[in-house]
Amino acid sequence: MSTVAADPLPSWRPGAVKEALLAFVAAVSSEGSAQFVPESERVAVFDNDGTLWPEQPLPFQAAFAFAELQGAVQRQPELASDPMVQAALAGDIGALLAGDHFEGLLRVIAVSHAGMTTEAFAAAVEAWLGSARHPQLQRPYDALTYAPMQEVLALLRAHHFRSFIVSGGGADFMRVWVERVYGIPPERVVGSTGRTHFALRDGAPVLVKSLDTLFVNDGAGKPAGIHQCIGRRPLMAFGNSDGDLAMLQYTTIQNPRPSFGLIVHHTDGEREFAYDAETRSTGRLVEALRQSPERGWHVVDMARDWTTVFA
């Protein structure tokens, strides 16, 4: 505990963002403070791709889906005629990222595991995480979480916050490893979901994944997802792209409780990736950055603010 008291955020360089983070957490969790908030209401929400781990050159779940796609097409040959499946198999990433919510990518992700049971899907995710390596960073994907953000998760845990992942990624994909990697239990994952169907198969209960999208937890969907799964407004929101804009607004604008918004700005092409407006990936950041001064959102300059990037 003495180390934590000394500096709970050792991977953060001294500066305005680090100071604001520490001051906010102290203010809402100190009894007698004017900003004190009871434990039951201390909810924080974190985007995942680009906020807790990278999303370049593509969201990691897309890499998983591409790896699974051949097997899926073997299981269900009719899928080979799907234009988005063809684009994925041909490596045409541009086609997959067109559209407001990356519909092609979502389609490929759905297709890659339709017909599987949720248990078989979880086993496939674990197997992939155990063997796959990030093409540029050359590490297992789950060894690429951001050290400074892991420190924020630990800081909030120590102050009796409940942190939730609120990601455009698939809830089923994240639930497999979030407890091990972030210390966040599976019920604190809000993500995009597909419909599953319950059945007794040879007497055993299974849930079978379908092609039907149930909920896309991105953009304006994020506040709706938070409402659906958490049922109260968060105090703190952490994001990195315009897909997090509505979540940041929902958390910080006219919140009757104290609130805090933070944007991770990917400025570090040397240690990680540098991108914002021009990216074709899920991490496009223009409008949320533009609004940050008027909204009071803190913007992390990764190159400047973080001494270490990866945990």
Added chain:
Amino acid sequence: MSTVAADPLPSWRPGAVKEALLAFVAAVSSEGSAQFVPESERVAVFDNDGTLWPEQPLPFQAAFAFAELQGAVQRQPELASDPMVQAALAGDIGALLAGDHFEGLLRVIAVSHAGMTTEAFAAAVEAWLGSARHPQLQRPYDALTYAPMQEVLALLRAHHFRSFIVSGGGADFMRVWVERVYGIPPERVVGSTGRTHFALRDGAPVLVKSLDTLFVNDGAGKPAGIHQCIGRRPLMAFGNSDGDLAMLQYTTIQNPRPSFGLIVHHTDGEREFAYDAETRSTGRLVEALRQSPERGWHVVDMARDWTTVFA
């Protein structure tokens, strides 16, 4: 703690169900026990209507929706032409309860608050709970929870379980009062949900309820809802109708962890209501009761097993 140790379930008469409940909770939470389960995996799921509080003569949320319906029709006059709205306004409950998932009732519930913000909806629920009385039992609806089940919730809390409500009722309706009434936080409610739309209204973020059903958390939907929102199989499931059958199966059949299923059988026409096969309400109980011996589910005979019904 000495009182709890003496009898944590004082409203339960001595008997097989009470013994089984106490033995199971002790076995999974005692370190060194062959059936020990780590705290993080101690998840219990409870149906609400008919399991934690009554559902006769109609689910309480239906009474709320009927009370709101006049106002909704004034807000949106075109709703008056909806056949199910007409049935509700005419008191034709039979029409509302037809169909596999009480589609008419769900429609009336959706219609009663479409176009409202989630905050206005929550305020309406609280106002209604503060003034409405159950027609036969003559008490506020939220003063009608079952004392024996409140004791089970407290027992599980004392043994570091996380209890979730998994109900066919609306998540938004339940979230307003579950923390106050059951000590269960809003994020541990899995219920039927409608789509909400995020907007900035006069600069303030709001979520507006729509007519679109997103997910019906009943029957085979319950295991899917549990998977979506909790992400792991429960150890314990509590229900009272065939709408809980799939949830009981998902919890107890071939679960690699120890598991426990319980059905509340409404046998007490004097203190509460007596019904099972013949009811037209949501509480129809035939198939789950039939399977209970082979599945090892415990069946509560309300008249015989409970010394007190209401908390």
